[in-house]
Amino acid sequence: MAEEQARYIEGVGRRKTATARVRIYLDVKDGEIIVNNRPFETYFPRLRDRLYALEPLKVAGLEGTFRITIQTKGGGISGQAGAIRLGIARALVKWDENLRPLMRQHGFLTRDPRAKERKKYGLKRARKAPQYTKR
Numbered sequence: 001m002a003e004e005q006a007r008y009i010e011g012v013g014r015r016k017t018a019t020a021r022v023r024i025y026l027d028v029k030d031g032e033i034i035v036n037n038r039p040f041e042t043y044f045p046r047l048r049d050r051l052y053a054l055e056p057l058k059v060a061g062l063e064g065t066f067r068i069t070i071q072t073k074g075g076g077i078s079g080q081a082g083a084i085r086l087g088i089a090r091a092l093v094k095w096d097e098n099l100r101p102l103m104r105q106h107g108f109l110t111r112d113p114r115a116k117e118r119k120k121y122g123l124k125r126a127r128k129a130p131q132y133t134k135r
Contacts, residue, residue, distance in 0.1 A: 007025065007026050007027050008023040008024055008025045008026065009023070009024045009026065009091045009094045009095050010022065010023050010024075010091060010094075011024075011086075011087040011088065011089070011090030011091030011092075011093075011094060012087055012090065013082070013083040013084060013085065013086030013087030013088070013089075013090060013111075014083050014086065014111060015075065015079045015080075015082035015083040015085075015086065015111070015112055016075050016076075016079040016082075016112075016114070016115050016116070017074045017075040017079065017115070018072060018073070018074045018075025018076070018079035018080040018082070018083040019072065019073055019074055019075075019083055020070055020071070020072040020080060020083035020084045020086075020087045021070065021071045021072070021087065022068060022069075022070050022084060022087030022088050022090075022091050023068065023069045023070070023091070024066045024067075024068050024088075024091045024092070024095065025066060025067040025068070025069070026066065026095070028066070028067040029065060029066065029067070030067055031063070031064030031065060031066070031067070032067045032068075033054075033067075033068045033069075033070070034068070034069045034070065035070045035072060035084070036070070036071060036072060044077065044081060046077070049077055049078060049081040050081075052081050052082070052085060053081040053082075053084040053085050053088070054085075054088070055085060055106075055108070056085060056088045056089040056092055056103060056106075056108045057088060057092070059102060059103075059106050059108070060092055060099055060102065060103075062092070068088070070084055070087070072084060082112060085108065086108065086109070086111060089103045089108035089109055090109065093109065
């Protein structure tokens with residue numbers, strides 16, 4: 001019986017080293033968004049990160065429609081916002097398969113593969129070489 005009450009759709013998003021598990025609750029329509037047990041606005045103080053994370057909902061015209069809970073870890077604030085964006089898009093497509101072309105068109109379902117390149121031996125960083133000295 002408890003399973004039926006908490007009806008949600010889950011989507012997992014990743015970006016760099018950040019991971020976000022997004023749950024969209026279908027039976028609660030209050031538009032509340034909770035990230036790591038904190039209000040969305042408190043967790044993401046920068047407007048840019050908030051807008052970026054919620055872009056899939058805005059494009060689909062579903063802002064303020066569902067209660068969304070998000071568990072995110074790893075990376076920084078921007079990486080977590082990107083992971084949340086992918087997780088929301090994936091959950092929305094699970095909810096309504098007709099949203100897939102719209103999400104694909106706006107690039108929400110493509111995972112951003114960019115990540116920090118590893119440091120190579122003989123170099124100071126991934127690509128920076130030590131300063132050349134002639135004498």
